[in-house]
Amino acid sequence: MHTEKYDNLNTLKKTFETISTFDTAIAKNLFGAYLISVGYNKEKKVAYLKFYEPKSKRIFFWYDETGHNPYCLSDLKPDELKQIDNLITHPGFDHFEIVEKYDPLKDKFSKLTKIVTKDPASIGGQGGGRHIRDIIPKAWEANIRYYESYMYDRGLIPCMPYDVKEGKIVKSGYRVSDELLKEINSLFKDEDREFLDYINQWIDLFECPVPDFRRVAVDIEVSSPVRTRVPNPETASEPIVAISLIGSDGFGKNLLLKRDGVKEGNEKLPEGVKVEYYDREDEMLLEVFKTLLDYPIVLTFNGDDFDLPYIYHRAEKIGFPREKIPIEVGRDATLLKYGIHIDLYKFFFNRSMQIYAFSRKYTEVTLDAISRALLGTGKIKIEKPISELTYSELANYCIQDATITLDLTRFSDNLVMRLITVLSRISRLSMEDVTRQGVSGWIKSLMYFEHRKRNWLIPRLEDILEIKGVTSTKAIIEGKKYRGATVVKPSPGVHFNVAVLDFASLYPSIIKRWNLSYETVLCSHKECKDNVIPETPYWVCRKRKGITSLVIGSLRDLRVKWYKLKSKDKNLSSALRNWYDVIQCSLKVILNASYGVFGAEIFAFYCPPVAESTASIGRYLINKTIEEAQKLGIEVVYGDTDSVFLENPSAKQIDELTKWSRESLGMELDVDKTYRYSVFSTRKKNYLGVYPDGSVDIKGLTGKKKNTPNFLQSAFIEMTKTLGEVKTPKDFEDAKEKIKRIVKECYTKMKRGEYKLEDLAFNVTMGKSTEGYIKTTPQHVKAARQLSETGYDIKPGDIISFVKVIGSPGVKPTQLASSQEIDSEKYMNYIESTFEQVLDAIGLDFNEIIGLTRLESFLWGENYTNKQ
DNA sequence: GCGGACTGCTTACCT
DNA sequence: ACAGGTAAGCAGTCCGCG
Secondary structure, eight states, rough: OOHHHHHHHHHHHHHHHHHHHHHGGGGGGEEEEEEEEEEEEEEEEEEEEEEEEETTTEEEEEESSSSSOOOOEEESOOHHHHHHHTTTTTTEEEEEEEEEEEEEETTEEEEEEEEEEESSSGTSSSSSSHHEEEEEEEEBBBBBHHHHHHHHHTTTOOOOOOOOOTTTTEEEEOOOOHHHHHHHHHHHTTOHHHHHHHHHHHHHHHSSSOOOOOEEEEEEEEESSSSSSSTTTOOOSOOEEEEEEEESSSSSEEEEOTTTTTTOOOOOOOOEEEEEESSOOOHHHHHHHHHTTSSSEEEETTTTTTHHHHHEEEEEHTTOOOGGEEEEEOOOOOSSSSSSEHHHHHHOOOOHHIIIIISSSSOOOOOHHHHHHSSOOOOOOOSSGGGGSSSSHHHHHHHOOOOHHHHTTTTHHHHHHHHHHHHHHTTEEEHHHHHHOOOHHHHHHHHHHHHHEEEEEOHHHHHHHHOOOOOOOOSSSSSSSSSOOEEEEOEEEEEEEEHHHHHETHHHHHHTTTTOOOTTTOOGGGGGGGGGGSSSOOOBBSSSOOOOHHHHHHHHHHHHIHHHHHTTOTSSOOOHHHHHHHHHHHHHHHHHHHHHGGGGSSTTOOHHHHHHHHHHHHHHHHHHHHHHHHHHHHEEEEEEEEEEEEESHHHHHHHHHHHHHIIIIIEEEEEEEEEEEEEOOOOOOEEEEETSSSSSEEEEEGGGSSSSSSSHHHHHHHHHHHHHHHHSGGHHHHHHHHHHHHHHHHHHHTTOOOSOGGGEEEEEEEOOOOOOOOOOOHHHHHHHHHHTTTTTOOOTTTEEEEBBHHHHHHHHOOGGGOGGBBBBHHHHHHHHHHHHHHHGGGGGHHHHHHHHHHIIIIIIIIIIIOOO
C-alpha cells in the first residue's frame, strides 16, 4: 500500500519537473502566444506571465528579466524623504529616482520621487509590518497591485498575442487589414488625431482573433452525513466521493471512491466519459492533480469557495505535502500553479453580465437556474443525500454538473470565453481578474493603464474629492447623493402608431460631447469658467480633452457606428457577425456602467460632479426634445431618461426632430422602435406596446414580474396575446370581450380552488439571511423562517416559494401548505390590482367584469356573453 | 381596544 | 459593491375616538 502511494507521488513529482523544465526552457521563444495571466512570484521576487500557446494548447511561463521593481510616488524630494524615520532603513527600501509626470488635477508637470522597493509588500498590502505608504505623508500609486502596475508600465494587454524572442516579449505579428482600417477611419473623418488614435488602438484589440481555449470543467461531490448541511472546505472532514473532469477536447472522466455498502445502480452513463473506481482517496486526488497540471484553463462553478479549496485541504489532510498540491488557496480566489482557474459563479454573479450581456435571462445565480436559462438543461434532480446514492446515480449527477459547467462556456460559439477575452482586453485585467471583479474594477484598470501610457500621475481619491467637491443637486429619492434622470408622466389610455425615439447611448454620448472627465469638470482655468453645464454650478475645460471623454467616447462611437451595425450585417459571414456581436455586447456592458462609476464611492476616480453633470445634461436634453416635439406639433405621450414616445408622428415630423437634435444639440436621436399601439396607465415605468408584427412588449407591469404567481402570469400573458391581435381601434371591441372572459375565468377558477398550489405561489428572493431582517419581517421571510424550522438551510439569494393562507401569520412555504388553507380573498385582490394596470387604460372595470360573473353564474350559466 | 392614515422597509423593475 | 427613479405590498406606528 505504502509503496503504491509512494510511486504515485513520484509520478506527480515528475509531472511537476516536466512543467518546470519547459516553462523556463521553451518560453525563451514563442510565437503568437496569448498572454492570459500575470502574477508575482515571491521566491524569485519578480512578476511572471502565463502565455497560452494555441498550437500546443499549453501554458508557458515567463519570468521578468527587465529588472522592473515595485514603487510608489512622493511629492517630497529625496533629501526630504531621507529625513523621515524608518523609510530608507525599511528592509524593503531599494532606492529613489526622480521622475516628471503630468498632474491632471493641476494641469501641469510635476517632479516626483519614485520610491523603489525590493518587493510589493513593503509598499502596502494586507500583511503586518510597517508599510512605506503609511510612513510617508502622501503616497501616490501605492494601492495598485504590483503585477498590474507591471503590465501597465510595460503596456502589455491581456488576451492579446505576443512573441517571445530570446526571452524578450514583442507584440505578435498579426495586423488589421489596411482596407478595414480605412473603412472604419472614414467614419471618423471629422475627429482629431487624439480621438483617432483611440479608435485605432481599439480596432487592434477587437479585430484580433481569439484562440480555441483548451479547458476542463471540474466538479466534486462530498458525502455529508447531514443532508441540509454544506460540507466545510476548510475542515474538509468528509471524503470526496466523486470527481468529474470534462474537457473541451473530448476528454471525460468520472472518478469514484469505493465505499462499503454502496450499490452499483443501473443508471445509463453518458458516452465518452470513462468511469474509474478508486480504493484510496489519495490515488483519486492524484489523478485530479494530473488533470490540473495538464489543462491551461480549469472551469468550475463556485470553485473559488468550494471545489478547489476542498480538494486542497482534503489533500493536505490525507497526507499530501502542501507544495505538491497544484492549487493555491487565496483570500478571495483559489488559483492554480500551472493553468488558470475561471470560477463561472463569479462571472455570472456579476450584475452587469446578468442584465446587459444575458438580458436578465437568468435571475437566480445557481448552476441549475443559469444552465436552464441559457442551455435548456439543468442539474439532475436527486431525492436522496449524496451518501445514499448508488455509484451510477452519483456518477451521473456529478458528470452532469461538470458537463453543464463546460457547456456554459461553449454555447453560442464559445460566447462566454469570447466575452471574457474581449473584456480582458478592454479592461487590461487577466482572465482570472476580469472574471472576479465588477465593472468599477474593469474601468479603474483601463484608466490606470491609460494614465501610465500618457505618463500621467494617477490621482489620489481624496485629492479628486477635495478639489472637485461633492454634489449640488438634490435627489428625489431620500438618501441618494444627487438628482438623476427625468421620467415623463405618461398620458393614460391607448395610443396608436407610437414611435419611440431615443438618444443612442445617452450618457456615454454626453461624456464625449461635453468633454466630461474628472480633470476637465471644474478645471483650473479661469478662461473655462463660462463654459457652463446646464442647470449646475459646474463648468468644463475647453483647453484639453478629458481622458474619460476620449476613452468612453471612442468606445461608444465604435459600438454605435460600427460593431452594432456590423453584428447585423447580412453581407458578413455568420461567424464574423457573431464575433462583432460579442464585441458590441462587451462594449454595452462597459458603456452602461461608465457614468454610474463616477457616482460610486468605491470607484478609484469617484467624482460626484462628473456623475451629476452627466445626469443634468441628460435631463436638459430630454426636456429640450419634448419642447421641440411640441413645437413641431407632435404629442409626446411618455418618456424616460433618454427616450420620447411620440403619438402618430409623420415621417416628416420625425425627420425634423432628429435633424434638430443633430444640429442644435449635437446628439444622435434615432427611432428605436415603433408600436402599432401602446397602452399606458397613470403609472410611470409601466406600459405595454404592441409591435407591428403583433408581439407584445411589456414593461414593469406586475403580471410580468418574476415574483407573481404563475396562474396570474399566465392569465396576464393570455390577455396580452389578445391585445397583440388588435390591429385597428375597431378591433378593440372584440378584444375587450375576450379579455373580460380571461379575467373572469381567472377569477372564478381562483375562487373555486381550481389552481394548483405551485401555481398560486409567490416566489421572492431573500436579500439577506433570515436573521438579517431586523426592522420588519416581510412575508417571504416569515415563510423562510418556517422552512428553517423544518431543517432547510436558507441563504441570501435563495428564492422562497410561499402561498397566502388563512389565519396567522398569513403565509406558508408552498412545500408545507395545502390547498384547503388558501386565503382566496387575498388572491382576488391581487388579481384585481394586477389586471387593473391595463384594464383602466383600455376602458374596462374589474368590478364590473366580476359583477357580471356573479350575475352570470346565478342567472344565465356559463355560456352567457355580455354585449355591453 | 380598534381601525384608518401614515411612514418605512423590502423587492422588483426601468433607463 | 456602477447610478438614480418608480411601483407595490406589507409591517409597524401613531392618533383619534368622549
